[in-house]
Amino acid sequence: MSAVLTPVRGSQAVYRLNPVAKLAASAIISVALVLSIDWVSASVALAAEAILFLWAGLGVKRFFLRTLVVWIAAPLSAVTILLYGRPSGATYVQFFLVEISDGSIELAAATMLRVLAIALPAVVLFATVDPTDLADGLAQVAKLPSRFVLGALAGLRLVGLFMDDWRYLELARRARGVADTGRLRRFAGQAFALLVLSIRRGSTLATAMEARGFGAHTERTWARPSRLTAGDAVLIVLACAVAASAVTISVVTGHWNFIGAQ
Amino acid sequence: MAPPVAASLPVAIDIRGWGWRHAGRSTWAIRDLDLTIHPGERVLLLGPSGAGKSTILRALAGVLGGDDDGDSTGEIRVGGVAPNAARGCAGLVLQDPDAGVILARVGDDVAFGCENIGVPRDEIWHRVTSALDAVGLAVPLAAPTSALSGGQKQRLALAGVLAMQPGLLLLDEPTANLDPGGVVEVRDAVSAVLESTGATFIVIEHRVDVWKDLVDRVIVLAPDGGILADGSPEEILVTHAAALSESGVWVPGFAPERHSRTARTDNATLLAAHELAVERVRGTIVQSGISVDVRAGRTLCVTGPNGVGKSTLGLTLAGLIAPAGGRLTATELSRGIDPRPIRWTSRELLTRIGTVFQSPEHQFLAGTVRDELSIGPNALGLSDLERTARVDELLTRLRLDHLAMANPFTLSGGEMRRLSVATALATRPRVLVLDEPTFGQDARTWRELVSLLGELTTDGSAIVAMTHDSDFVATLADSELRLAASSESIGPTVVAR
Numbered sequence: 001m002s003a004v005l006t007p008v009r010g011s012q013a014v015y016r017l018n019p020v021a022k023l024a025a026s027a028i029i030s031v032a033l034v035l036s037i038d039w040v041s042a043s044v045a046l047a048a049e050a051i052l053f054l055w056a057g058l059g060v061k062r063f064f065l066r067t068l069v070v071w072i073a074a075p076l077s078a079v080t081i082l083l084y085g086r087p088s089g090a091t092y093v094q095f096f097l098v099e100i101s102d103g104s105i106e107l108a109a110a111t112m113l114r115v116l117a118i119a120l121p122a123v124v125l126f127a128t129v130d131p132t133d134l135a136d137g138l139a140q141v142a143k144l145p146s147r148f149v150l151g152a153l154a155g156l157r158l159v160g161l162f163m164d165d166w167r168y169l170e171l172a173r174r175a176r177g178v179a180d181t182g183r184l185r186r187f188a189g190q191a192f193a194l195l196v197l198s199i200r201r202g203s204t205l206a207t208a209m210e211a212r213g214f215g216a217h218t219e220r221t222w223a224r225p226s227r228l229t230a231g232d233a234v235l236i237v238l239a240c241a242v243a244a245s246a247v248t249i250s251v252v253t254g255h256w257n258f259i260g261a262q
Numbered sequence: 263m264a265p266p267v268a269a270s271l272p273v274a275i276d277i278r279g280w281g282w283r284h285a286g287r288s289t290w291a292i293r294d295l296d297l298t299i300h301p302g303e304r305v306l307l308l309g310p311s312g313a314g315k316s317t318i319l320r321a322l323a324g325v326l327g328g329d330d331d332g333d334s335t336g337e338i339r340v341g342g343v344a345p346n347a348a349r350g351c352a353g354l355v356l357q358d359p360d361a362g363v364i365l366a367r368v369g370d371d372v373a374f375g376c377e378n379i380g381v382p383r384d385e386i387w388h389r390v391t392s393a394l395d396a397v398g399l400a401v402p403l404a405a406p407t408s409a410l411s412g413g414q415k416q417r418l419a420l421a422g423v424l425a426m427q428p429g430l431l432l433l434d435e436p437t438a439n440l441d442p443g444g445v446v447e448v449r450d451a452v453s454a455v456l457e458s459t460g461a462t463f464i465v466i467e468h469r470v471d472v473w474k475d476l477v478d479r480v481i482v483l484a485p486d487g488g489i490l491a492d493g494s495p496e497e498i499l500v501t502h503a504a505a506l507s508e509s510g511v512w513v514p515g516f517a518p519e520r521h522s523r524t525a526r527t528d529n530a531t532l533l534a535a536h537e538l539a540v541e542r543v544r545g546t547i548v549q550s551g552i553s554v555d556v557r558a559g560r561t562l563c564v565t566g567p568n569g570v571g572k573s574t575l576g577l578t579l580a581g582l583i584a585p586a587g588g589r590l591t592a593t594e595l596s597r598g599i600d601p602r603p604i605r606w607t608s609r610e611l612l613t614r615i616g617t618v619f620q621s622p623e624h625q626f627l628a629g630t631v632r633d634e635l636s637i638g639p640n641a642l643g644l645s646d647l648e649r650t651a652r653v654d655e656l657l658t659r660l661r662l663d664h665l666a667m668a669n670p671f672t673l674s675g676g677e678m679r680r681l682s683v684a685t686a687l688a689t690r691p692r693v694l695v696l697d698e699p700t701f702g703q704d705a706r707t708w709r710e711l712v713s714l715l716g717e718l719t720t721d722g723s724a725i726v727a728m729t730h731d732s733d734f735v736a737t738l739a740d741s742e743l744r745l746a747a748s749s750e751s752i753g754p755t756v757v758a759r
Contacts, residue, residue, distance in 0.1 A: 130366075131366065132365060132366055132367065132370055153365070154364050154365065157363070157364075157365070157366060157408075160408065161360065165624070168619065168621075168624040169624055171577060171582040171583065171617075171619075172617075172619055172624045172625035173608070173627070174582055174608045174611065175580065175582055175608075175611065175616070175617040175619075175625065175686075176608075176625060176627060176637055176638060176641070176685065177608050177609050177611065177612040177637070177638050177641035177642070177689065178608060178627065178637065178641055179608035180607045180608045180609055189627065193624075193626075193627075196623075196671065197623060197624075200623075201361075204356070204358065204361040205361065205364070207320070207325050207356070207361075208356060208361050208362050208364060208419075209364055209374075210323075210324075210325040210349070211323050211325050211353070211354040211356075211423070212350075212353075212364070212374055212375035212378060212422055212423065212426065213349050213350035213375050213378035213379040213426060214374075214378050215349075215378075216349045216350055216378055216379055216380075217347075218350075218378075218379055218380040219380050220377055220378055220380060221376070221377050221380050221381055221382060221383060221386065222377060222383065223369075223370065223373035223376065223377050223383060223386045223387065223390075224370070224373075225383070
């Protein structure tokens, strides 16, 4: 599978944290930051996160490789807001629907910082999450139904096989003499073929799982215990601190701009 | 010797007037079956494809499903109770090594079954390590399952059911997709396990040779349901040899005849590889330094263990993926177009190089067998008359005429294989590249394929086959290209046969 999907492994403290705690931490920061659109709260959160990333368990190169998508998406969303965002204050450029004004510039900056402040910790925290550990956590700590969680986990393994399938489907179309024209139609046909293959693989997987007693009437046990530790508490406290300081400083400096207030 | 896994007691099987019909089908997959198997018996289950062998195994494992999945009559008892209630008491290993892998890490995968049946945590890890020992899979518990070879994956699946300590071990063609090394690995692991647990054992397998010394009873199902023969291996395999062979079972002592061919004077080089390097993922070269000629009227077999790069080489020779290094030229075939096959259009490829993929599902495009065969001729722009003639001829020749209107995805394994070969032949390519054409095929399909490919070379086509099948190589190959793992110091070698 591609380098973006496989978990990073290491021995630092962050690797021992419970994936559910990581999930909660990034949720806390997201919720606090989506409540307002202003540049102060996002900047404070981002600054605090930048320090915490030192303990994220990723080297500099890995950090930027993993978060590359975020660094591309953030400026793009800012440009969109800059050109089409709600205008206010002095206007600098106006052309058809495009209007760049003081208001849209401020909104664009706030949006970019916000995307970074929400997405970076989420991506960084999840880079070190192993899917199996996440499933263990979701079932044992978050108490989600085990059938659902384990089904999803086992299905995830098929993603790698689907990538191989797609490639073979593509090569096979070249071999069958139909790959010269009609790219769009061929794509649709190939997507359908992949769907058929994936249903087949899925039902075989279900049989294999049932053959190992999956769905038996007995109470399931867990080979790998998943529980919250002091380290997980520290992570949650840190996330709350980041969220609280971002909101407080923004409110105190008068920049807080509650999303439903306008 | 590995420490024995303390097993639950071997169970008895009692089947009374049992039948099963898959939901949506009008015919019964199996009907009125009466069968008793005593605790600890080791049974080889034989019969033509479609006789319901796999259905019986799934029923015994309790994974056939409920009322939504089909209708049943009569009753099945495993250790005195219904199989659904006794899940975990029977362990089932399936044919496709990839299908048996459930989780990402070896230890977790083996533990999965124990978790499901509620084994306490400490006990689970004891069972996991002793099950891995018992099947001889010496890899770390944290090793990724995706990196295992086919034989290792099957031993992993075996360890997974073994850790559940089943009183009944069920294997559905566990070695059909493995290279010869993998077959022996799995057979020996099963043998060691049965030795230590004494579990009741049922295996389905076309290749009788692999298992005949391990079993003490052979049951042959009749094509129309019921039991054709039941007895000791020696007795059944001798007295019913002819009927078994006809229904596709590889009867021991089967010696394929070498395909005889008329000496040809025209053995033009159709494809020439010079210091060829091949890659599947850009930048990861799997084989290099391959120099070999593909000649008209000749068969080249490419051999080597699972994962060595045979398929990748095949796809490269077939003009489907670009060489990573070296040269691949087809001067004789190109006739005015670029001599490098990868530069040809999809249509230009059709009459020059045909490819038969390892799994036929990847190459089917149409809703019926007839349409499937027409795709190539249509792409060439042949007249209706010519197209119909070619399609009809192939339908008859490959015994697919009664299936002309069937959906290709509903065919049996052997029928799919014949159809996939037929689709390639419909455009009459000068070179035919086949990836594992005999994988998982029964003896009858095997004979048909071999004689068809033999005829093609006699007619002047060139054949390239990636294969594990030593009988296939012995019967057809004019030369053999042996690939070794890149970690070994021997490079690719060409051997004349």
